[in-house]
Amino acid sequence: MRLADALSGSNLSxxxxxxxxxxxxxxxxxxxxxxxALIKLDGIADRVIICPADTAPEYFPSLIRNxxxxxxxxxxxxxHYRGLTGLSRISCGATVLPTSDLQVxxxxxxWVLLTSGTTGAPKMIAHNLASLTAPIGIPAPNCTKAxxxxxxDIRRYGGLQVFLRAVIGxxxxxxxxxxxxxxxxxxxxxxxSVTHLSGTPSHWRRALMSxxxxxxxxxxxxxxxxxxxxxxxxxxxxxxxxxxxAHAFASTEAGVAFEVTDGLAGFSPxxxxxxxxxxxxxxxxxxxxxxxxxxxxxxxxxxxxxxDAEGFVDTGDIVELRGDRYYFLGRRNGVINVGxxxxxxxEVEAVVNRxxxxxxxxxxxxxxxxxxxLVSVDILLQEPSQPQHQTSAIKLEILEICQQHLARHKIPxxxxxxxxxxxxxxxxxxxxxx
Amino acid sequence: MSIKGTVISQVEEVxxxxxxxxxxxxxxxxxxxxxxxxxxxxxxxxxxxxILGYDPFTDSDITVPPVTLGDFIHLYEVxxxxxxxxxxHTE
Numbered sequence: 277m278r279l280a281d282a283l284s285g286s287n288l289s290x291x292x293x294x295x296x297x298x299x300x301x302x303x304x305x306x307x308x309x310x311x312x313a314l315i316k317l318d319g320i321a322d323r324v325i326i327c328p329a330d331t332a333p334e335y336f337p338s339l340i341r342n343x344x345x346x347x348x349x350x351x352x353x354x355x356h357y358r359g360l361t362g363l364s365r366i367s368c369g370a371t372v373l374p375t376s377d378l379q380v381x382x383x384x385x386x387w388v389l390l391t392s393g394t395t396g397a398p399k400m401i402a403h404n405l406a407s408l409t410a411p412i413g414i415p416a417p418n419c420t421k422a423x424x425x426x427x428x429d430i431r432r433y434g435g436l437q438v439f440l441r442a443v444i445g446x447x448x449x450x451x452x453x454x455x456x457x458x459x460x461x462x463x464x465x466x467x468x469s470v471t472h473l474s475g476t477p478s479h480w481r482r483a484l485m486s487x488x489x490x491x492x493x494x495x496x497x498x499x500x501x502x503x504x505x506x507x508x509x510x511x512x513x514x515x516x517x518x519x520x521x522a523h524a525f526a527s528t529e530a531g532v533a534f535e536v537t538d539g540l541a542g543f544s545p546x547x548x549x550x551x552x553x554x555x556x557x558x559x560x561x562x563x564x565x566x567x568x569x570x571x572x573x574x575x576x577x578x579x580x581x582x583x584d585a586e587g588f589v590d591t592g593d594i595v596e597l598r599g600d601r602y603y604f605l606g607r608r609n610g611v612i613n614v615g616x617x618x619x620x621x622x623e624v625e626a627v628v629n630r631x632x633x634x635x636x637x638x639x640x641x642x643x644x645x646x647x648x649x650l651v652s653v654d655i656l657l658q659e660p661s662q663p664q665h666q667t668s669a670i671k672l673e674i675l676e677i678c679q680q681h682l683a684r685h686k687i688p689x690x691x692x693x694x695x696x697x698x699x700x701x702x703x704x705x706x707x708x709x710x
Numbered sequence: 711m712s713i714k715g716t717v718i719s720q721v722e723e724v725x726x727x728x729x730x731x732x733x734x735x736x737x738x739x740x741x742x743x744x745x746x747x748x749x750x751x752x753x754x755x756x757x758x759x760x761i762l763g764y765d766p767f768t769d770s771d772i773t774v775p776p777v778t779l780g781d782f783i784h785l786y787e788v789x790x791x792x793x794x795x796x797x798x799h800t801e
Binding site for chain 1: 740741742743747748749751752753755757760768771772773774775776777
């Protein structure tokens with residue numbers, strides 16, 4: 277599909293002007309349908325809440341309530357949940373039809389992105405087109421020839437960056453299809469001669485295990501969303517020796533803070549003072565960022581303030597200076613990053629603690645070479661000295677509860693019984709960095 | 711059980727819940743088509759580390775990731791030799 281067609285036509289079942297001033301929940305299964313809708317809605321809708329493909333429908337009612345949604349835009353029949361009735365429903369697809377030009381008052385549309393929250397319900401993070409495109413800068417003259425691809429869902433921050441880079445730069449973008457495998461996507465990327473490809477280190481580790489990974493020859497390889505180790509950088513270099521490589525530090529809340537292009541893990545202290553428009557400081561070992569790329573606020577006030585009094589976003593990412601470089605150690609609040617997806621220990625502990633035999637549980641990260649981390653849990657039982665067949669049965673029951681209530685990446689892989697649980701001075705569980 | 715036997719039984723165990731039609735485990739089976747997604751693979755590596763006592767991905771600098779099940783088993787067999795030597799054991 278040509279960008280010009282996407283701009284002049286519409287993939288919506290109503291005239292775009294009818295959505296003027298609306299607060300919209302955009303929940304599609306197909307990425308292209310979402311991409312085309314976003315192109316139409318910016319400047320017209322008041323707010324668009326962008327749901328990634330894996331958003332559990334049980335959270336729609338709270339998103340609708342907190343986002344004051346009046347319209348649902350989707351390419352499938354949403355299940356009937358309480359709270360979804362009485363809303364205007366518009367469908368959108370992956371094809372564009374010509375549409376008549378109607379004058380509407382242009383407005384600044386709030387783009388709301390979702391990330392994991394402590395209770396499992398997604399946090400809603402408000403951006404706008406200006407904050408999302410601020411890291412992109414002025415497109416290089418030759419970038420219309422760029423063919424972008426991403427292993428991300430374009431409805432997450434990392435993928436949205438690629439989508440916007442392709443659209444603004446006038447290049448092409450190859451999107452992965454619904455339930456398309458990594459190998460099938462790589463084959464299509466090869467057919468379209470992908471030049472710029474992005475993903476998390478976990479996405480890349482998986483992609484490089486596909487026989488199709490050798491069919492592509494990108495000139496630019498980008499990593500973000502997780503801390504990057506030297507191993508994946510070396511492996512990528514051996515696969516694509518001619519490609520320029522960049523790993524970016526970015527989060528949905530803080531936006532893109534900086535990019536590292538020297539092929540080494542970590543970042544140089546010079547980076548902290550090197551970027552026009554992005555101020556960085558390290559407070560209590562954690563990286564804080566102030567720029568026009570950060571989100572403006574959490575939509576739900578209960579989630580607290582996104583920026584501090586001086587306008588800095590605390591990323592919660594702990595850094596340590598080793599030799600002449602900073603390295604990421606993990607997250608201050610114990611958040612575990614499983615292949616680019618956040619897991620709040622509190623959410624998992626609350627589910628584990630539902631089992632009546634559990635007195636207390638502590639969720640910890642377990643390092644993993646494929647996804648960076650996995651979830652493990654230490655459990656203190658009400659009665660620790662039980663026969664093994666009983667504790668084994670409890671383990672299976674806990675696992676079953678987790679499977680019923682948690683997304684797959686949040687289910688503990690290791691369940692360990694302990695005799696005591698370490699508490700910090702204030703009586704809170706002591707959390708360690710990944 | 712041999713390293714190969716351990717790897718195969720754990721692959722079977724992890725992929726059992728994938729809900730996809732499963733291909734027979736042969737040496738030339740492409741790992742990504744074995745019914746294991748990223749998370750499944752991550753779980754597999756962790757379980758093998760707990761059983762075998764080593765993780766070849768972290769312990770060595772691999773620049774050629776395994777593509778087939780045969781490659782994957784070979785990686786564990788090679789790492790197993792140096793692991794046992796380092797720890798004063800003989801196989």
